[in-house]
Amino acid sequence: MTAVAIGSRDAQLLRALHDEHGPALWSYVTGLLHGDRVRAEDVVQETLLRAWRNPHVLADPSASRGWLYTVARRIVIDDWRAGRRRPETITDQLPEQAVPDTAEQTVDRQLVMSALKTLSREHREVLLESYFRGRSVAEAAQALGVPPGTIKSRTHYALHALRAAITDMGGAA
Amino acid sequence: MSDADAFEHDDAAYVMGLLSGAERVAFETHLKSCSDCAERVCNLSSTTEALAVLTAEALLALDESGDEPMPQSLLPGLLRRAGIRQRRQRRFTTGVSALAAASLVSLTVAVWPSGQPAAAARPVALSAVATTPLHATAALSEVRWGTRISLDCSYPDYLPQGTKRAFGLTVVAKDGTRQLLGTWTVAAGAHTRFTSGTSLPQTAIRSVQITRSDGVAVLSLNL
Numbered sequence: 001m002t003a004v005a006i007g008s009r010d011a012q013l014l015r016a017l018h019d020e021h022g023p024a025l026w027s028y029v030t031g032l033l034h035g036d037r038v039r040a041e042d043v044v045q046e047t048l049l050r051a052w053r054n055p056h057v058l059a060d061p062s063a064s065r066g067w068l069y070t071v072a073r074r075i076v077i078d079d080w081r082a083g084r085r086r087p088e089t090i091t092d093q094l095p096e097q098a099v100p101d102t103a104e105q106t107v108d109r110q111l112v113m114s115a116l117k118t119l120s121r122e123h124r125e126v127l128l129e130s131y132f133r134g135r136s137v138a139e140a141a142q143a144l145g146v147p148p149g150t151i152k153s154r155t156h157y158a159l160h161a162l163r164a165a166i167t168d169m170g171g172a173a
Numbered sequence: 174m175s176d177a178d179a180f181e182h183d184d185a186a187y188v189m190g191l192l193s194g195a196e197r198v199a200f201e202t203h204l205k206s207c208s209d210c211a212e213r214v215c216n217l218s219s220t221t222e223a224l225a226v227l228t229a230e231a232l233l234a235l236d237e238s239g240d241e242p243m244p245q246s247l248l249p250g251l252l253r254r255a256g257i258r259q260r261r262q263r264r265f266t267t268g269v270s271a272l273a274a275a276s277l278v279s280l281t282v283a284v285w286p287s288g289q290p291a292a293a294a295r296p297v298a299l300s301a302v303a304t305t306p307l308h309a310t311a312a313l314s315e316v317r318w319g320t321r322i323s324l325d326c327s328y329p330d331y332l333p334q335g336t337k338r339a340f341g342l343t344v345v346a347k348d349g350t351r352q353l354l355g356t357w358t359v360a361a362g363a364h365t366r367f368t369s370g371t372s373l374p375q376t377a378i379r380s381v382q383i384t385r386s387d388g389v390a391v392l393s394l395n396l
Contacts, residue, residue: 006256014255018248026243041244045251052255057302063389066303074301109226111304116227116235124232130191131221132229137191155185160213163220170303172219 010052017048017058021068028069028114028169032076032107047072066170073107073170108171115165123158130155180210188217296325299383299392307340307359309392311381319372322381326367328359337361340391341384344371353384 006014025047029040050071051057057067116124129140130151141148166172180203186192187200204211296310309326324342341356354369371378375396382390 006252006259010255010259011252014251015248018251022243022247026241026247030241037241037244041247041250044243044247045254048251049254049258053258070301070303073304105226108223109231112223112227113231113235116232121236124236127224128229128232130186131189131224132227132232135191136193137186137196138193140191149182151191152186153182155189155191156182159185159188159217159220162224163216166220166223171223172304 013055014048014052017051021048021051021065024065024114025068025072027117028110029072029076031110031113032073043072043075046075062168065168069111070170073111077107111166111169111171112162115162115169115171118165119158119161123154123161126151126154127158127162180207184210184213184217188214188221296323297394299381299394301391302382302393303389303391305391307338307383307391309383311394313375313378313381313396315375316370319370320375320378321368321370322354324367324369324383325364326359326383327364328361339386341386341388342367342369343382343384343390344373344378345380345382346373346377347379348377349379356386 022044025044026040029043029047030037033040033043047068051064051068058064116127119127125144126140129135129143130137135143137148137151140151144151146154180200183192183196183200187197192200200210204214296312299309299311307326307328309324311325312323314321314323322342322344326340328338337358337360339356339358342354344352344354346352352371352373354371355367357365357367359365378396380396381394383392384390
């Protein structure tokens with residue numbers, strides 16, 4: 001195929017979109033697609049193309065990332081619903097009922113995973129000890145070798161950071 | 174005030190159930206008199222609900238797996254696809270205007286076959302611009318005083334019983350100004366009809382949005 005040249009301003013905008021949002025979208029979409037890199041590349045490109053086509057969404061930087069995640073998510077879900085690719089499911093229900101729900105759940109999980117990735121290791125660690133392992137403040141303090149007050153403030157900052165990250169990605173938390 | 178400071182960091186530990194009995198009682202007493210802490214507790218409760226979809230294993234796997242870099246081919250492919258799309262768009266636009274010029278009369282007839290005015294608008298679904306379970310359609314009709322907007326929205330019944338949210342109907346004009354046309358509450362499983370209007374003619378409207386109580390748009394219809 002012959003190369004199709006686009007204007008330098010368009011190329012500049014696409015390159016900027018790619019550099020600024022590409023890595024986070026890539027990480028999110030590969031997670032959603034269980035590591036299918038070929039499909040993920042397609043979804044990320046399509047998402048960035050739509051942003052380039054709708055420059056008004058980029059006017060507000062605080063909202064644009066949420067928009068991009070939402071678009072990427074929609075492309076993946078619409079694909080699943082169209083039956084092209086589906087998340088791994090084991091079900092005895094009719095596919096018309098089971099697929100959308102499972103798709104939404106997979107998507108929710110991946111969004112939270114991507115949000116957790118933006119947290120520091122320290123913050124993830126304290127959530128692991130407290131929330132997932134069900135330890136009390138005193139037990140978590142002992143496990144991590146820090147004072148109890150630190151456990152409280154770390155869980156405070158970790159959970160608020162997680163909430164901000166999920167909202168930033170267009171999710172509800 | 175110093176009282177609030179002492180409890181400021183306890184919200185997450187409280188929500189996740191980490192506090193000892195005495196600490197919990199003290200914090201709950203404090204909550205009754207501190208609306209800031211109460212609001213934070215309320216917010217964090219839904220954040221821990223979001224965490225409930227994961228397991229400790231998933232969280233541990235996150236630490237072990239480094240992020241794979243984006244493939245080198247992504248950007249060149251993106252630029253190529255943009256070029257193809259731009260070229261196709263140009264062709265399409267030229268084609269459409271030629272078609273429109275050639276069949277203006279028949280097109281008018283096709284759109285309003287029963288001779289009804291443009292005012293009998295069909296409802297169009299709004300698309301999500303943020304994650305939301307809300308579904309809505311809007312029908313816009315040109316009237317003497319401006320534009321009437323009839324909204325039909327529903328909240329799925331799989332949401333927890335008693336879930337209620339307030340939403341607003343906002344129009345964004347082509348000059349960027351926004352008008353809030355009204356607010357209403359939707360409950361889980363409920364269906365709400367809402368009609369409002371604006372003095373703006375339809376041609377001056379850029380988009381119709383449904384906004385959360387904090388002003389963030391969740392659904393949008395671009396005109």
